[in-house]
Amino acid sequence: MLWKGRRQSDNVEDRRGVSGRQVAVGGGLGAIALAVIVLLLGGNPQEVMQNLQTAPAAGQEQAQALTQEEKELGEFVGVILADTEDVWNQIFRQQGETYREPKLVLFSNTTDSACGFAQSASGPFYCSGDEKVYIDLGFFQEMQQRLGARGDFAWAYVIAHEVGHHVQNLLGVLPQANERMQRASREEANRTLVRLELQADFLAGVWAHHAQRLKGLLEQGDIEEGLNAASAVGDDRIMKQQQGTVVPDAFTHGTSEQRVRWFSKGLQTGDIRQGDTFALPYDEL
Numbered sequence: 683m684l685w686k687g688r689r690q691s692d693n694v695e696d697r698r699g700v701s702g703r704q705v706a707v708g709g710g711l712g713a714i715a716l717a718v719i720v721l722l723l724g725g726n727p728q729e730v731m732q733n734l735q736t737a738p739a740a741g742q743e744q745a746q747a748l749t750q751e752e753k754e755l756g757e758f759v760g761v762i763l764a765d766t767e768d769v770w771n772q773i774f775r776q777q778g779e780t781y782r783e784p785k786l787v788l789f790s791n792t793t794d795s796a797c798g799f800a801q802s803a804s805g806p807f808y809c810s811g812d813e814k815v816y817i818d819l820g821f822f823q824e825m826q827q828r829l830g831a832r833g834d835f836a837w838a839y840v841i842a843h844e845v846g847h848h849v850q851n852l853l854g855v856l857p858q859a860n861e862r863m864q865r866a867s868r869e870e871a872n873r874t875l876v877r878l879e880l881q882a883d884f885l886a887g888v889w890a891h892h893a894q895r896l897k898g899l900l901e902q903g904d905i906e907e908g909l910n911a912a913s914a915v916g917d918d919r920i921m922k923q924q925q926g927t928v929v930p931d932a933f934t935h936g937t938s939e940q941r942v943r944w945f946s947k948g949l950q951t952g953d954i955r956q957g958d959t960f961a962l963p964y965d966e967l
Contacts, residue, residue, distance in 0.1 A: 683834045684899045690760030691767055695814070697789040698756070699748050755819050756788060762838045765899070766845045769892040773954065774852075784848040785814040786841070806840055808847035810856055815844040825911065833907030835900070839886055839945070840911065846885030850878065855960070869931050876917075877959040879935040880944045880967055883912055884957035887948020895952070905949070912945045913938040940967055 748756070763786050774781035787793065793800045796811030802818040809816065817840075825840070826832045850856040859878050863871040890908065894900050913919065916938025918928045935941065944967075948957060959967060 683838060683901060683904055684897075685758060685761045685834070688761050688897070689764045690757060691763040691783075691786070693767070693783050693785045694756070694760045694763060695785050695787045696756060697787060697793050698752065698819075699790075752819070755822070758834065758837070759786065759788065759817070759819070759841065762841045763845070765838075765893045765897065766842055766889055768896060769889050770845070770849060772896075773888075773892070782813070782852060784808070784845060785812075787814050787816045789816065789818055790820070791818065806844050808844045808851075810847075810851045810860075813848060813851065815841070815848065817841070817844070825914065832910075833904070835904035835907040836911035839890075839908045842886035842889040843882050845889070846882035847878070849885050850881060855881070859960075872932065872934050873964050875934040876936045876940075876964075876967065880940055881957055881959040883936075883941050884944040884948040884959070885954065887945040887950070888952055888954055888957070890949050891952030908945065908949075909942050912941040916941050936967065 767781075767783050771781045771783075787795070787800075789800060791802055793816070795809045795814065795816055797807075797809040800807070800816045800818075802820055804816075805821050805824075806815065806817040808814070821840070822837050825836060847856060850859075856878065859874050863874050866874065886908075890900075915935065917933040917935050918930075918937045921928045921932075936944075944957070944959070
């Protein structure tokens with residue numbers, strides 16, 4: 683991606699360099715088991731956060747210097763967030779609406795959020811309670827090493843996907859879905875989550891479409907990186923990798939094929955009107 687030297691967002695809240703609080707996880711789950719379960723959710727653990735019982739341990743926070751690589755990665759995130767702001771400000775303005783820009787929190791290990799204690803194992807997520815995206819950038823390394831999703835555009839896809847949840851929140855889609863899930867069975871709630879996640883993939887594609895039109899940021903191979911990232915975080919692929927079997931009723935984000943298809947649709951059309959995943963029968967997503 684052609685990102686260096688471009689505007690960085692003022693909405694990045696960098697909490698790296700300050701050690702997070704340690705947390706004790708209730709319910710008898712070990713750290714490894716927790717990490718696997720959250721990974722199966724694919725990076726938007728807002729529902730999981732509500733179910734985790736955590737408590738801060740006593741201790742003092744200590745400042746730690748960032749490496750040059752960490753600084754550069756932070757700059758990359760700032761540029762991509764700025765690109766999402768430019769795109770969504772324009773789209774909302776064209777519809778006669780105002781886009782309220784989200785904050786993006788960079789953290790290491792753990793941090794506070796309005797949705798509970800954020801942990802590295804949770805992966806990137808959006809919290810509607812404070813309208814912030816939370817990312818421990820160590821997740822990008824996990825994408826490469828454990829999921830085989832490599833390249834800077836794969837990272838940009840993750841950021842754009844989480845910002846897509848913010849767009850859903852502003853459009854009223856996310857609050858309505860949350861209300862529906864509170865009344866639904868476990869299976870139906872999972873299906874609602876799948877619809878939300880596939881729509882966020884679509885919105886990430888819409889962002890990429892307009893970012894390329896406005897800024898020409900894509901290089902050869904970038905699209906393939908994004909498609910590979912979408913495929914890598916499919917529920918079926920992760921379940922197969924982690925437990926050897928696939929349980930469709932437990933899907934929360936959609937299959938690899940679905941995630942690639944909806945991201946591709948947004949990328950090709952750039953039209954948010956074509957991304958209503960709630961209008962289709964579930965088996966046609």
